[in-house]
Amino acid sequence: MAKIFIYPTNSLILSDLVERFGHKPLAMMEKIREKITTVGVDSPPINITPEDPKLGLKYAAVEVPAGVRGRMSIVGPQIDEAEAAIIVLDSASAFGCMGCARTNELTKFLARQKDIPRLEVKYPRTEEEGKDFVYQIAEFLKSLPNEEDEE
Amino acid sequence: MSGEDVDEITKIVVIDSDSVLPSDAAMKIYESDVDITIKETCFGTMVTGPRDSVEKVVAEVRALDPNHVFVKQRGFPPGDERRCRASRGGGPRPGFHYLRTEVASLPIISRALDEYETYNPSEKEESPDKISPSKLKDIIESEL
Numbered sequence: 001m002a003k004i005f006i007y008p009t010n011s012l013i014l015s016d017l018v019e020r021f022g023h024k025p026l027a028m029m030e031k032i033r034e035k036i037t038t039v040g041v042d043s044p045p046i047n048i049t050p051e052d053p054k055l056g057l058k059y060a061a062v063e064v065p066a067g068v069r070g071r072m073s074i075v076g077p078q079i080d081e082a083e084a085a086i087i088v089l090d091s092a093s094a095f096g097c098m099g100c101a102r103t104n105e106l107t108k109f110l111a112r113q114k115d116i117p118r119l120e121v122k123y124p125r126t127e128e129e130g131k132d133f134v135y136q137i138a139e140f141l142k143s144l145p146n147e148e149d150e151e
Numbered sequence: 152m153s154g155e156d157v158d159e160i161t162k163i164v165v166i167d168s169d170s171v172l173p174s175d176a177a178m179k180i181y182e183s184d185v186d187i188t189i190k191e192t193c194f195g196t197m198v199t200g201p202r203d204s205v206e207k208v209v210a211e212v213r214a215l216d217p218n219h220v221f222v223k224q225r226g227f228p229p230g231d232e233r234r235c236r237a238s239r240g241g242g243p244r245p246g247f248h249y250l251r252t253e254v255a256s257l258p259i260i261s262r263a264l265d266e267y268e269t270y271n272p273s274e275k276e277e278s279p280d281k282i283s284p285s286k287l288k289d290i291i292e293s294e295l
Binding site for chain 1: 159160161163165221222223224225226227231233246249250253254256257259260262263264266267270272275
C-alpha cells in the first residue's frame with residue numbers, strides 16, 4: 001500500500017479511486033481532522049496555530065502571504081511523505097478551502113520536483129475522456145508496489 | 152463513545168446509482184450493529200464514529216453497488232459549529248462547491264469503472280490523418 005499524494009487535495013474522485021485500487025490517499029481531509037481534534041485551534045478565521053506559518057516557511061519564503069504558508073504547512077508534509085502522486089489538471093472549481101492559486105501552483109511544483117512516480121491527467125468532460133481517466137489512474141496505481149505482503 | 156483517545160473519523164458516502172438510493176444506504180447503516188452516527192444529506196450520507204466501525208459500515212454500503220458508491224473522508228464531523236450552516240447563518244459550507252462539481256461528473260466515472268475491465272485504449276478508433284494539400288488538389292481536379 002503506497003501513500004499517494006493527490007491533487008486537488010480534497011478530491012472525492014481521486015481519494016475514492018486511490019482507496020479502491022488498494023492504496024492510501026494523502027488527502028487534505030485527514031490532516032484537517034488531525035488539526036480540528038487538536039486543542040488550540042478555535043474557529044475560522046483563527047483556524048491555524050501560530051506555529052503553522054512557521055512550519056510553512058520550509059516550503060514558501062517569508063515574503064509570501066501567511067495564507068500560502070499556512071496552507072503549505074498542511075500540504076507540504078504530505079508531499080514529503082508521498083511515495084507517488086496523481087495530479088489532475090483543469091479543475092473547474094479549485095476554490096473553497098482550495099482557493100489559493102499560488103498555493104495550488106506551489107503544490108504542483110513541489111510534487112513535480114520530487115523524484116516519485118507521477119501521473120498527470122485532466123478532468124474528464126466526456127464519456128470517452130472518463131474511460132481514459134479511470135484507465136490511466138487504475139493502471140498507474142496497479143503499477144505501484146503493494147507493500148502489504150512485506151509487512 | 153468511551154475513552155477520549157478513540158480514533159473518530161467522518162466519511163462522506165456519495166451515491167450515484169440507479170439501484171441504490173441514499174435512503175437504502177442509510178437503512179443499511181442503521182441495520183449495522185456498530186456504534187456510529189449518521190446524517191443523511193442530499194447526495195448521500197455522512198458516517199461518524201470510531202475508525203474501525205466506520206470503515207466496516209462504509210465497506211458494506213460500497214458493496215451494495217461498488218462502482219456507483221463513492222467515499223471520501225471528511226475533516227469536520229457533521230454539525231461541527233465551525234462548519235454547520237445553522238450556526239454560521241446559512242449558505243453552503245466550505246468545500247460544498249467542490250463536492251458538487253465532482254458529484255456532477257460521477258456518472259462518467261461510474262460508467263468508466265463499469266467498463267474498466269473491458270476497456271482497451273489501444274482499440275480506440277484513430278482519427279484519420281490530415282490529407283496533404285497536393286492530394287486534396289488532385290482529388291479536386293480529378294474527373295468524377
